[in-house]
Amino acid sequence: MFSKACEYGIRATIHVAVQSLEGNKVSLKAIATEIDSPVAFTAKILQQLVKHHIMHSVMGPAGGFQIEKKKISEIRLSQIVNAIDGDAIYKSCGLGLKECNATKPCPVHDKFAKIRDDLKEMLEHTSVAELTVGLETGLTFLKR
Amino acid sequence: MFSKACEYGIRATIHVAVQSLEGNKVSLKAIATEIDSPVAFTAKILQQLVKHHIMHSVMGPAGGFQIEKKKISEIRLSQIVNAIDGDAIYKSCGLGLKECNATKPCPVHDKFAKIRDDLKEMLEHTSVAELTVGLETGLTFLKR
DNA sequence: TACAACTAAGATAAAAAGGTCTTATTATCT
DNA sequence: AGATAATAAGACCTTTTTATCTTAGTTGTA
Numbered sequence: 489m490f491s492k493a494c495e496y497g498i499r500a501t502i503h504v505a506v507q508s509l510e511g512n513k514v515s516l517k518a519i520a521t522e523i524d525s526p527v528a529f530t531a532k533i534l535q536q537l538v539k540h541h542i543m544h545s546v547m548g549p550a551g552g553f554q555i556e557k558k559k560i561s562e563i564r565l566s567q568i569v570n571a572i573d574g575d576a577i578y579k580s581c582g583l584g585l586k587e588c589n590a591t592k593p594c595p596v597h598d599k600f601a602k603i604r605d606d607l608k609e610m611l612e613h614t615s616v617a618e619l620t621v622g623l624e625t626g627l628t629f630l631k632r
Numbered sequence: 633m634f635s636k637a638c639e640y641g642i643r644a645t646i647h648v649a650v651q652s653l654e655g656n657k658v659s660l661k662a663i664a665t666e667i668d669s670p671v672a673f674t675a676k677i678l679q680q681l682v683k684h685h686i687m688h689s690v691m692g693p694a695g696g697f698q699i700e701k702k703k704i705s706e707i708r709l710s711q712i713v714n715a716i717d718g719d720a721i722y723k724s725c726g727l728g729l730k731e732c733n734a735t736k737p738c739p740v741h742d743k744f745a746k747i748r749d750d751l752k753e754m755l756e757h758t759s760v761a762e763l764t765v766g767l768e769t770g771l772t773f774l775k776r
Numbered sequence: 777t778a779c780a781a782c783t784a785a786g787a788t789a790a791a792a793a794g795g796t797c798t799t800a801t802t803a804t805c806t
Numbered sequence: 807a808g809a810t811a812a813t814a815a816g817a818c819c820t821t822t823t824t825a826t827c828t829t830a831g832t833t834g835t836a
Binding site: 498606 | 633646737751776
């Protein structure tokens with residue numbers, strides 16, 4: 489569904505959010521350990537997220553990644569996906585046609601449009617904040 | 633959503649179905665032209681579809697690919713997707729976790745499960761036959 | 777039976793995605 | 807100020823996906 493980069497990006501953001509709620513910054517290494525991702529690759533993805541203002545980073549010792557508490561309930565999954573994978577997921581045709589739209593649709597256009605719209609809706613309505621809840625209570629997990 | 637191979641596979645199957653309904657076989661070359669796909673790559677995909685009994689091929693002059701009329705209304709999109717991409721789409725975790733299930737879910741497990749189930753449902757209920765209808769009447773397209 | 781028109785299959789190549797490594801830069805603590 | 811611990815950035819490598827090429831095999835028809 490998403491690229492690997494995007495999957496890591498979402499997981500990383502959720503983890504940073506959890507820690508930020510407790511007032512902590514998180515180092516690159518800690519994030520990679522916690523979400524079980526390759527360190528160097530994760531670094532790149534985090535840079536993208538910083539560039540897109542989803543989180544910010546502090547350099548130097550005792551530095552790390554953090555999200556403003558206020559922002560945690562504002563950030564939507566859709567923003568993360570957009571930052572990393574772009575908007576192809578919403579726009580692209582299910583059968584790979586370049587020009588596929590309501591006036592010149594592929595045979596599955598309508599059926600796919602519904603699924604995609606549901607997905608979009610879900611991503612736009614899901615905040616990072618609500619995803620942190622289960623983690624704090626040990627009901628959900630970010631690795632294995 | 634699907635691999636390129638799978639997209640070509642679906643398009644090819646629909647085109648072969650349309651022709652089969654009119655009693656024609658379709659050559660590899662004709663299929664590739666009609667769905668605007670690379671010939672050699674399409675050949676491989678068609679071989680997979682034949683192997684999975686979604687269509688059959690006849691060698692020699694005046695040969696080509698064909699689907700039994702009876703079968704056209706029986707084949708579901710899900711069978712084509714399964715033949716080429718396997719069942720990863722239904723099973724895999726939205727965040728890429730290897731073990732992600734109801735008892736040990738990732739934070740977005742439930743939300744993704746719903747989307748995936750809808751997709752699965754749609755694929756399993758959509759027959760190739762119904763996708764041929766729009767093509768015959770010029771309402772839908774397989775290229776551009 | 778030989779030729780033409782086609783598919784079958786596997787080796788190879790190119791492109792994209794995934795992942796690593798190195799060097800530079802920044803900030804803090806001593 | 808200097809050592810250190812962190813991020814930033816981009817070059818580089820690896821794997822997977824996508825696509826091509828080549829050779830072999832099949833079959834209907836003249």
